Amino acid sequence: MTPPLAIDGKRLLQRLDDFARIGATPAGGVNRQALSAEDRASRRLLAELALARGFRVFQDPMANLFIRREGRFPEKPPFVIGSHLDSQPTGGRFDGALGTLSAFEVMESFEDAGIKTDLPLEVVAWTNEEGSRFAPGTMGSMAFAAAKIPDAWSELRGHDGAPFVEELKTTLEALPEAEMRPLGFPISGYIELHIEQAPTLERENIPIGIVQGIQGTRWLEVTMTGQAAHAGTTALAFRRDPMAAAVAALEPLFKQVMPGDPRARFTVGRFAVEPGSVNAIPGSVTFTIDLRHPETTVIDALEGRIRHACERAASAAGCQSALKQIFDMPPAIFSKDLLACLDRAAASLGLETRPMLSGAFHDALFVNRVAPAVMIFVPCRDGLSHNEAEYVEPEQSITGARMLLAATMEAMASGD
Numbered sequence: 001m002t003p004p005l006a007i008d009g010k011r012l013l014q015r016l017d018d019f020a021r022i023g024a025t026p027a028g029g030v031n032r033q034a035l036s037a038e039d040r041a042s043r044r045l046l047a048e049l050a051l052a053r054g055f056r057v058f059q060d061p062m063a064n065l066f067i068r069r070e071g072r073f074p075e076k077p078p079f080v081i082g083s084h085l086d087s088q089p090t091g092g093r094f095d096g097a098l099g100t101l102s103a104f105e106v107m108e109s110f111e112d113a114g115i116k117t118d119l120p121l122e123v124v125a126w127t128n129e130e131g132s133r134f135a136p137g138t139m140g141s142m143a144f145a146a147a148k149i150p151d152a153w154s155e156l157r158g159h160d161g162a163p164f165v166e167e168l169k170t171t172l173e174a175l176p177e178a179e180m181r182p183l184g185f186p187i188s189g190y191i192e193l194h195i196e197q198a199p200t201l202e203r204e205n206i207p208i209g210i211v212q213g214i215q216g217t218r219w220l221e222v223t224m225t226g227q228a229a230h231a232g233t234t235a236l237a238f239r240r241d242p243m244a245a246a247v248a249a250l251e252p253l254f255k256q257v258m259p260g261d262p263r264a265r266f267t268v269g270r271f272a273v274e275p276g277s278v279n280a281i282p283g284s285v286t287f288t289i290d291l292r293h294p295e296t297t298v299i300d301a302l303e304g305r306i307r308h309a310c311e312r313a314a315s316a317a318g319c320q321s322a323l324k325q326i327f328d329m330p331p332a333i334f335s336k337d338l339l340a341c342l343d344r345a346a347a348s349l350g351l352e353t354r355p356m357l358s359g360a361f362h363d364a365l366f367v368n369r370v371a372p373a374v375m376i377f378v379p380c381r382d383g384l385s386h387n388e389a390e391y392v393e394p395e396q397s398i399t400g401a402r403m404l405l406a407a408t409m410e411a412m413a414s415g416d
């Protein structure tokens with residue numbers, strides 16, 4: 001007798017544990033950075049699980065990994081569900097993995113129940129969502145949406161110095177079982193399940209967030225250049241200290257940008273000092289700014305303010321300031337039709353939901369440019385993410401997967 005179409009919660013939780021062991025950190029998180037040995041191991045495990053179930057496995061030139069369950073009409077564009085398997089350096093077990101493994105669980109549920117679908121169904125694990133080792137983030141989905149790998153990436157090096165092209169090649173070669181397919185192809189629609197990474201759902205005790213869109217993100221890199229000199233002998237009047245300039249520029253920005261607009265996000269996450277010697281005034285400092293807001297015009301205005309603050313502080317310290325954009329992701333608004341499918345799916349399960357905007361960026365943002373896309377959020381403890389302590393209650397993971405299953409059925413039935 002075939003089992004009914006349902007999520008196997010025990011299997012899903014076991015898979016989350018199995019994948020959390022790949023790149024596990026002593027503090028209970030994962031370090032599975034993009035295109036690393038650990039990332040390759042997680043891709044291999046997923047591919048092996050898929051092949052064991054008789055699904056076809058593909059990868060494209062960006063190493064985006066696809067698992068396919070055939071539909072009655074193989075020539076039609078597949079419906080795609082998934083997320084990513086790479087992590088932050090001190091990442092959590094659920095960011096990306098929950099969406100990818102729940103998507104695979106949905107596919108297995110269809111298979112277990114012997115359900116035939118008109119459209120092919122595919123699970124995807126996008127390459128380098130995080131952008132921590134290789135910037136920018138969402139490289140896999142970005143290249144997929146453009147059907148092209150940007151030329152500039154051929155020179156790209158990781159934060160650890162690793163050449164992107166080499167690491168990509170090694171990753172592709174590590175999975176010879178996967179059939180190669182071109183980058184970018186028509187898809188009928190896309191749903192991504194993810195943890196909220198903020199505390200709203202938990203605080204309001206709502207199990208499911210229906211994500212209407214994603215706020216914009218811009219990454220800036222500022223380099224301030226002065227003159228390296230002796231820390232003990234150089235009097236203030238003779239210093240051209242880029243650290244003093246950076247502090248002078250950043251201090252008012254921290255005091256004004258976020259306090260002045262509760263929707264703005266301003267983060268300095270990386271700071272490099274050259275030559276980095278205790279007793280030398282730095283010759284240069286380079287820092288990143290992660291800037292986010294739901295409105296592009298506000299991001300533009302904030303970038304202008306940052307540029308001005310850096311130039312003024314640098315000039316007052318006898319230094320130079322150079323600012324460049326290293327990533328720009330305009331805000332996204334998700335498909336109305338798919339949002340309606342999500343509402344119907346939640347109603348069919350009797351789940352309370354809440355509409356929300358995503359503060360984090362996701363691969364769904366780029367997929368949304370080439371196909372209807374939407375996201376589902378589940379709560380995570382204290383809203384904590386990009387942290388090894390990230391945690392999702394087992395029941396909440398299972399509820400998220402049930403919601404993904406119901407939404408996928410709704411969307412595939414409605415021809416999206």
Ligand code: GLV
Binds near residue numbers: 130360
């Ligand atoms: C994604 O990881 C983000 O930084 O929003």
Ligand code: MN
Binds near residue numbers: 194
């Ligand atoms: Mn993520």
Ligand code: MN
Binds near residue numbers: 088095130386
């Ligand atoms: Mn993340």
